[in-house]
Amino acid sequence: MLTTSHRQLLRVISESGPLSRTEMAVALGLSKAAMSGLARDLIDLGVLHEAGTVYGQGRPSTRLDLQPEWAFFAGISLIQDPAPMILCDLGGKVIARIDMPLSRDPQTIAQSIAERLPELFKVHPQAAAKIGGIGIALSGFVDERQATCIQSTLLNWQGVPLADIVREHTGINAFIENDAKAIAVHEKLFGSTRDQQNFTVVSLGDGIGCAHVIDGRLYRGNHGGAGEIAHCTIELGGAPCRCGKRGCLDTIASMNAIKEMARVEGFACTTLSDIEQIAATGNAAAIKILHRAGSALGLAIANLIQINDPGLILITHTEDGLQGLFGTVMQQAIETNVLPRYAGQTPIRLHRVSDDIWARGAASIAAHNFLIGPNTN
Amino acid sequence: MLTTSHRQLLRVISESGPLSRTEMAVALGLSKAAMSGLARDLIDLGVLHEAGTVYGQGRPSTRLDLQPEWAFFAGISLIQDPAPMILCDLGGKVIARIDMPLSRDPQTIAQSIAERLPELFKVHPQAAAKIGGIGIALSGFVDERQATCIQSTLLNWQGVPLADIVREHTGINAFIENDAKAIAVHEKLFGSTRDQQNFTVVSLGDGIGCAHVIDGRLYRGNHGGAGEIAHCTIELGGAPCRCGKRGCLDTIASMNAIKEMARVEGFACTTLSDIEQIAATGNAAAIKILHRAGSALGLAIANLIQINDPGLILITHTEDGLQGLFGTVMQQAIETNVLPRYAGQTPIRLHRVSDDIWARGAASIAAHNFLIGPNTN
DNA sequence: GACACTAAGTTCACCGAGTGAACAAATCAA
DNA sequence: TTGATTTGTTCACTCGGTGAACTTAGTGTC
Numbered sequence: 001m002l003t004t005s006h007r008q009l010l011r012v013i014s015e016s017g018p019l020s021r022t023e024m025a026v027a028l029g030l031s032k033a034a035m036s037g038l039a040r041d042l043i044d045l046g047v048l049h050e051a052g053t054v055y056g057q058g059r060p061s062t063r064l065d066l067q068p069e070w071a072f073f074a075g076i077s078l079i080q081d082p083a084p085m086i087l088c089d090l091g092g093k094v095i096a097r098i099d100m101p102l103s104r105d106p107q108t109i110a111q112s113i114a115e116r117l118p119e120l121f122k123v124h125p126q127a128a129a130k131i132g133g134i135g136i137a138l139s140g141f142v143d144e145r146q147a148t149c150i151q152s153t154l155l156n157w158q159g160v161p162l163a164d165i166v167r168e169h170t171g172i173n174a175f176i177e178n179d180a181k182a183i184a185v186h187e188k189l190f191g192s193t194r195d196q197q198n199f200t201v202v203s204l205g206d207g208i209g210c211a212h213v214i215d216g217r218l219y220r221g222n223h224g225g226a227g228e229i230a231h232c233t234i235e236l237g238g239a240p241c242r243c244g245k246r247g248c249l250d251t252i253a254s255m256n257a258i259k260e261m262a263r264v265e266g267f268a269c270t271t272l273s274d275i276e277q278i279a280a281t282g283n284a285a286a287i288k289i290l291h292r293a294g295s296a297l298g299l300a301i302a303n304l305i306q307i308n309d310p311g312l313i314l315i316t317h318t319e320d321g322l323q324g325l326f327g328t329v330m331q332q333a334i335e336t337n338v339l340p341r342y343a344g345q346t347p348i349r350l351h352r353v354s355d356d357i358w359a360r361g362a363a364s365i366a367a368h369n370f371l372i373g374p375n376t377n
Numbered sequence: 378m379l380t381t382s383h384r385q386l387l388r389v390i391s392e393s394g395p396l397s398r399t400e401m402a403v404a405l406g407l408s409k410a411a412m413s414g415l416a417r418d419l420i421d422l423g424v425l426h427e428a429g430t431v432y433g434q435g436r437p438s439t440r441l442d443l444q445p446e447w448a449f450f451a452g453i454s455l456i457q458d459p460a461p462m463i464l465c466d467l468g469g470k471v472i473a474r475i476d477m478p479l480s481r482d483p484q485t486i487a488q489s490i491a492e493r494l495p496e497l498f499k500v501h502p503q504a505a506a507k508i509g510g511i512g513i514a515l516s517g518f519v520d521e522r523q524a525t526c527i528q529s530t531l532l533n534w535q536g537v538p539l540a541d542i543v544r545e546h547t548g549i550n551a552f553i554e555n556d557a558k559a560i561a562v563h564e565k566l567f568g569s570t571r572d573q574q575n576f577t578v579v580s581l582g583d584g585i586g587c588a589h590v591i592d593g594r595l596y597r598g599n600h601g602g603a604g605e606i607a608h609c610t611i612e613l614g615g616a617p618c619r620c621g622k623r624g625c626l627d628t629i630a631s632m633n634a635i636k637e638m639a640r641v642e643g644f645a646c647t648t649l650s651d652i653e654q655i656a657a658t659g660n661a662a663a664i665k666i667l668h669r670a671g672s673a674l675g676l677a678i679a680n681l682i683q684i685n686d687p688g689l690i691l692i693t694h695t696e697d698g699l700q701g702l703f704g705t706v707m708q709q710a711i712e713t714n715v716l717p718r719y720a721g722q723t724p725i726r727l728h729r730v731s732d733d734i735w736a737r738g739a740a741s742i743a744a745h746n747f748l749i750g751p752n753t754n
Numbered sequence: 755g756a757c758a759c760t761a762a763g764t765t766c767a768c769c770g771a772g773t774g775a776a777c778a779a780a781t782c783a784a
Numbered sequence: 785t786t787g788a789t790t791t792g793t794t795c796a797c798t799c800g801g802t803g804a805a806c807t808t809a810g811t812g813t814c
Contacts, residue, residue: 005800022762031802036764058761059809141718151718198599210684214591221686222575223722232680233714244717303609307587307681309598337610340621341518341528345600382771399791411772413793435790436780 005030009038010047011372013066015194015216018051020061039064046070066090071132071370074120074172075363076113077356078102078138078155079179079205084359085113087120087127090367092190094360096123106160110169117170133366134166134174137182137358139207141224146175146365146374150224153242175365180209180227181218182361187314188213189364189371192351199312200304202229203357204319206256208249208297212308218375229304230254234296253297255319258326261289276324290325298333305338305346313346316353382407386415387424388749390443392571392593395428397438416441423447443467448509448747451497451549452740453490454733455479455515455532456556456582461736462490464497464504467744469567471737473500483537487546494547510743511543511551514559514735516584518601523552523742523751527601530619552742557586557604558595559738564691565590566741566748569728576689577681579606580734581696583633585626585674589685595752606681607631611673630674632696635703638666653701667702675710682715682723690723693730 002010005028012027013019019027025035042048043064051065068091076085081102088094098119100112113134121127140152147163149155166174177185184201187193193201197216203209210227212219219226230250231243238247251257255272262275265285269275279286301313315322327350335343368375379387382405389404390396396404402412419425420441428442445468453462458479465471475496477489490511498504517529524540526532543551554562561578564570570578574593580586587604589596596603607627608620615624628634632649639652642662646652656663678690692699704727712720745752 003800020762030800032763033765033803034801037800039763053810055810056761057811058759059763059807060811061762212685214596219591219685222688223686223719225686225716225719226684228683228686228716231716232683233676236676245714299610299613303680304684306605306609307603307684308589308596309600309602309605311599337622339602339605339608342600342602342605380771397791407771408773409792410774410794414771416792432781433790434782435788436792438791 005034005038006042007371007373009042010066011216013048013064014189014371017194018063018065020054020063022061024064068093069124069126069130071130071367072124072127073132073363073366073370074113074117074134075359075361075366076100076134076136077179077358077362078109078136079358080355084356085116085120086356086359086363087123088360088363088367090132090371092186092360092364092367094356096120096127097356097359104155104157106157106162106165109162110166113166114169117172131172132370134170134172135182135362135364135366136162136166136174136176137179137362137365138162138176139179142176142178142181142220143224144220144375146177146369149176173366173369175369177362177365178209178211178220178224179203179205179358179361181211181220182365183209183316183357184211184213184361185218185368186357186361186364187316187351188216188218189368190360191314192349193312193314196312198310199314200227200308200310202297202301202313202315204255204315204317204322205358207254210304212310220375229300232300232303234299249296249300253293253300258289258293262286265289272319272321272326273324276321276326279325287325291329294326294329295333298330299337301330301348302334302337305334305342309342310346313348314351315348316351316357318353318355318357320352322350322352382411382415383419384748384750386419387443388593390425390441391566391748394571395440395442397431397440399438401441445470446501446503446507448507448744449501449504450509450740450743450747451490451494451511452736452738452743453477453511453513454556454735454739455486455513456735457732461733462493462497463733463736463740464500465737465740465744467509467748469563469737469741469744471733473497473504474733474736481532481534483534483539483542486539487543490543491546494549508549509747511547511549512559512739512741512743513539513543513551513553514556514739514742515539515553516556519553519555519558519597520601521597521752523554523746526553550743550746552746554739554742555586555588555597555601556580556582556735556738558588558597559742560586560693560734561588561590561738562595562745563734563738563741564693564728565593565595566745567737568691569726570689570691573689575687576691577604577685577687579674579678579690579692581632581692581694581699582735584631587681589687597752606677609677609680611676626673626677630670630677635666635670639663642666649696649698649703650701653698653703656702664702668706671703671706672710675707676714678707678725679711679714682711682719686719687723690725691728692725693728693734695730695732695734697729699727699729 048064049067050062053060068089082099083102085100087096139154141150148161149157163174208230210229231248233247234249235247239251241248241251425441426444430437445466459476460479462477464473516531518527526534526537540551585607587606608625610624611626612624616628618625618628
């Protein structure tokens with residue numbers, strides 16, 4: 001079994017990339033003697049491997065890195081139909097991808113997963129033997145054990161122990177997680193924010209998701225509801241939202257809302273880029289829609305910065321067109337609504353992602369549990 | 378010296394109150410054998426003492442509690458004039474209180490503190506010998522070492538290493554902290570939220586402060602700016618704020634703002650209660666002021682709940698009258714602007730505090746560092 | 755090419771915080 | 785009085801860690 005020190009070491013490598021034994025010792029605050037043993041353990045297990053030599057003065061150092069093929073992880077997104085199902089390795093690389101029919105019935109979902117796993121495993125002869133876990137991303141609230149869906153409006157669930165059900169059907173360790181939180185863990189483990197200890201992810205898909213990483217760990221809040229930025233009230237007495245409130249950010253700035261408003265205006269468009277193009281011709285209605293959406297999202301993010309002062313805001317988006325009016329207004333709105341001292345101090349990073357992001361996030365949840373342990377350390 | 382385990386033990390006692398050795402062993406996840414040694418160490422040092430016996434089946438258990446007089450802490454608030462200076466014991470009890478002239482010059486402040494300490498120490502023969510540290514609360518941003526004031530508009534400071542200066546003048550370990558964060562630490566260490574691991578404090582004084590405790594620790598954000606809720610934009614294009622923005626919560630819902638608006642309306646009033654009384658007579662202008670302030674604060678808190686999902690919101694207020702229109706509207710605004718599923722799930726606790734709260738908070742910062750160690754564990 | 759120099763990584767005796775099991779202590783219940 | 789029960793201590797032992805000495809594998813200089 002892996003001790004706490006082994007896991008800490010794996011965490012450091014996942015954050016910093018390949019390191020020499022001496023560098024690892026410094027990073028963990030351990031002696032070279034202790035590191036020597038830890039490294040040997042993990043190399044013997046096949047988790048780490050020697051990856052290159054760095055020459056300098058004195059004896060060259062051997063860099064140790066994760067062995068990507070030591071373990072594989074399946075990830076499924078239940079927020080798309082059909083539901084994508086991917087297989088990735090310990091480096092986060094997607095090595096297989098298939099689709100699965102979406103269902104609202106937990107048993108059916110578990111059965112579908114169990115049935116389709118063999119196909120996913122075909123891509124690598126040892127995938128089945130080395131599977132480290134299954135992760136599932138869904139829209140809704142998940143308990144801190146990442147096992148039970150406390151509530152999901154989209155799936156019409158309440159207290160569904162999906163992880164246990166999938167575990168029973170597949171015999172493989174399974175975890176579930178909220179969609180935005182899964183993306184946050186993905187970015188922390190495999191993405192561009194590996195080395196960041198405090199950041200917030202805002203994910204722009206059809207809806208708006210958000211999740212916080214604090215002190216290097218996912219922060220889920222007391223009821224698993226941290227990051228529900230989509231239902232912050234932006235326009236007092238605004239349009240009714242499906243959540244029952246009025247003027248939620250989701251009704252103004254989500255891709256769904258933007259497209260719906262465009263449809264009402266009679267525009268024939270299916271993507272953000274389409275609307276941006278119409279706005280670029282000077283169309284007042286299109287400009288208004290994008291301007292309103294951009295400033296709403298910017299205001300919400302500005303409030304978030306004021307409240308939490310994260311080290312970075314990573315905005316992941318599945319659509320192109322973030323360089324247009326919407327994105328520009330958003331950035332301006334952030335600037336104008338953040339304390340002048342802070343304006344510009346919090347980097348806003350845009351990151352275009354594919355539709356696989358949720359499935360990859362789901363797999364990351366499994367990888368995180370397997371590699372570093374449950375989030376509660 | 379105290380080991381990590383000793384400090385963990387002290388943290389548990391500060392969270393749970395007196396416990397038997399066996400209960401502590403369970404709380405720390407240690408064996409009875411290990412606990413036996415740890416407890417003896419701390420009793421020998423004089424930190425813990427046996428406080429009462431609990432009878433049940435079997436051998437009765439002896440409860441161990443902190444020895445309040447093991448150490449004393451000084452706390453100074455630089456957000457009031459004159460600046461209150463208090464001495465408290467390890468139990469958080471205030472045992473002396475004097476005033477100090479407020480200055481903006483760090484050297485003068487340090488000198489004033491050094492000069493007045495002897496008077497503060499008079500109250501207890503061993504106070505001077507057992508002083509564990511000095512804490513200073515101020516309005517502004519503080520670095521994570523709790524040593525340097527990065528920036529303070531009120532004091533017109535930028536990068537002032539006040540803690541070091543005070544340490545030089547007094548020979549006593551000193552720490553500084555932002556006012557709202559000091560209150561949060563006070564409530565965590567000595568207040569009603571000792572046992573809570575995730576909560577947010579909103580402090581209503583002349584201005585509005587806010588700070589988060591996450592996983593039992595103060596969360597200061599990446600630039601020490603977490604909790605700057607006062608400068609969240611509530612009214613787009615609203616009145617200009619001294620921070621340079623417009624429509625900040627501070628311009629609508631702080632006690633200063635409420636009183637200023639009342640003054641403009643020609644009301645002769647100096648407290649929130651005065652305005653509440655005028656509103657109670659049906660005066661439309663007074664009602665409007667309070668309604669607007671209450672809904673603004675409620676909206677800000679609702680956004681905070683959506684973003685962070687804290688386990689509890691503790692609202693500390695130095696004025697009476699929170700049971701009136703302002704408080705009622707605030708609570709309603711929280712309810713209506715929080716996701717229906719969550720409405721009412723996050724307890725909102727009101728806590729009337731004295732003007733000493735900041736000085737007590739300051740002392741708590743010193744106590745926390747002395748007892749549990751720097752926040753970075 | 756020999757030799758000093760430097761830094762990486764290993765080995766080994768040792769330390770100390772923790773454990774489990776046995777035991778002493780202090781009470782209640784019959 | 786005796787037995788049951790639970791608290792708290794003692795003690796031999798384990799195990800993750802350390803510091804210091806050592807081996808290893810390069811570079812730089814003459």
